[in-house]
Amino acid sequence: MSNLRLIIKREFIARVRNRTFIVMTFLSPLIVIGMVSLIAWLATINSEGVYKVAFVDETGAFYKDFVNSETTYYINYSDLSLDKAKDSVIIKEFNGLLYIPNKKNNSEIAKSVQFYVDESPNISILNDIEKIIANKLTTNNFKEKGLDLNAIRSSEALVNIEIENFSGEKTSKMSGYIKMIFGGAAGYFLMMFIIIYGNMVMRSVIEEKSNRIIEIIISSVKPMQLMLGKIFGTSFAGILQFIIWVILGGTLLFTISFIFGADPQPLSIEPSITVQDDYQQDIQLIIQDIFKLPLGILLSSFLVYFLGGYFLYSAIYAAIGAAVDSETDSQQFMLPVILPLMLGIYVGFFSVIENPHGTISTVFSMIPLTSPIVMLMRIPFGVPWWEILISILLLIGSIIFIIWLAGKIYKVGILMYGKKPTYKEIFKWIKY
Structure with missing residues (x-):
């Protein structure tokens, strides 16, 4: 021993x-704390860039819904043809071009929207654009069916669940x-x-x-x-x-x-x-x-x-x-x-x-x-x-x-x- x-x-x-x-x-x-801080900082820097998106809205119904934010800047190219808009986006090096064609109903518009981009698009920006278009088309569907939008919006409920255990903590x-x-x-x-x-x-x-x-x-x-x-x-x-x-x-x-x-x-x-x-x-x-x-x-x-x-x-x-x-x-x-x-x-x-x-x-x-x-x-x-x-x-x-x-x-x-x-x-x- x-x-x-x-x-x-x-x-x-x-x-x-x-x-x-x-x-x-x-x-x-x-080192661990520094790495976590560095990742958070890099993520912040990565999200600071402004994503420039041009759009061609042939329906004339969406241009007011694309509002600029801290991360996204929208440019209205609706007065240009699709081909000219593509050439301009390439020359000015915008991040993408959104094309909303004019169709006879909302269902066909939803299926025909296109986004032109050379590189992989920003997923969060793409989700925001889809949400904007979906909300607009949903509102149009409500109007076409004669539904009261104010009544619908006032009926929406926001749920925020608070979690407690059985002793009240x-x-x-x-x-x-x-x-x-x-x-x-x-x-x-x-x-x-x-x-x-x-x-x-x-x-x-x-x-x-x-x-x-x-x-x-x-x-x-x-x-x-x-x-x-x-x-x-x-x-x-x-x-x-x-x-x-x-x-x-x-x-x-x-x-x-x-x-x-x-x-x-x-x-x-x-x-x-x-x-x-x-x-x-x-x-x-x-x-x-x-x-x-x-x-x-x-x-x-x-x-x-x-x-x-x-x-x-x-x-x-x-x-x-x-x-x-x-x-x-x-x-x-x-x-x-x-x-x-x-x-x-x-x-x-x-x-x-x-x-x-x-x-x-x-x-x-x-x-x-x-x-x-x-x-x-x-x-x-x-x-x-x-x-x-x-x-x-x-x-x-x-x-x-x-x-x-x-x-x-x-x-x-x-x-x-x-x-x-x-x-x-x-x-x-x-x-x-």
């Missing part, structure tokens, strides 16, 4: 003292998206952690093996102790990094809630509690929804599944590192390792978000190779404690089996040089 402690300490110190580890621990949250309409974002982020970051730290273990084994240092170490340490020491030492470094990120994230969340004046306590429906601005109320409800998530269970589960998933996959990575002589040779074994992780992500985003308690979501949250990711995506939606317990027990059982299996491969492969092993040869090593 003393040898194991020494190896764990050595691997932990080697990781923590690494300059890259220190920089990325404190820089990663800022309000929640936002974004509640489902918040759960999806938190669950998806937890699953995705876990996958990245497993890949990053698993590769660290594999590279460490390959490096010591290629430098022949492993031959000296093996003379005084059992192969299983060496493998476990690398796995545990690297995992403790990952836990330290995770704790620092939780502290930084928690501080950021409380800072944002303080800035927006949000109270983490549920917003009651009592008349005495009012919010001056609808936007501020929406922000407050969203922040309250975040605080109402099972954050404690989510964080503790992330830690448990991080350790479980890491031990499971790191044992595989260590076995691969022992079996090959270089990182290039390891690529032939990477697909079976990455595939379950990718499957967990796809199941999470396409099944869990759609139906978190469905059969597919439940089954994959129990399979050890995918459960660390899929179960984390399910937890924000509420998962019975017994399902989490079963999932963890199955994961622990699989870890024990995989570590035993990887230890067999590690013991033989760590002293093998100069030959690329095949799956058949690795299977033989297990029998030794």
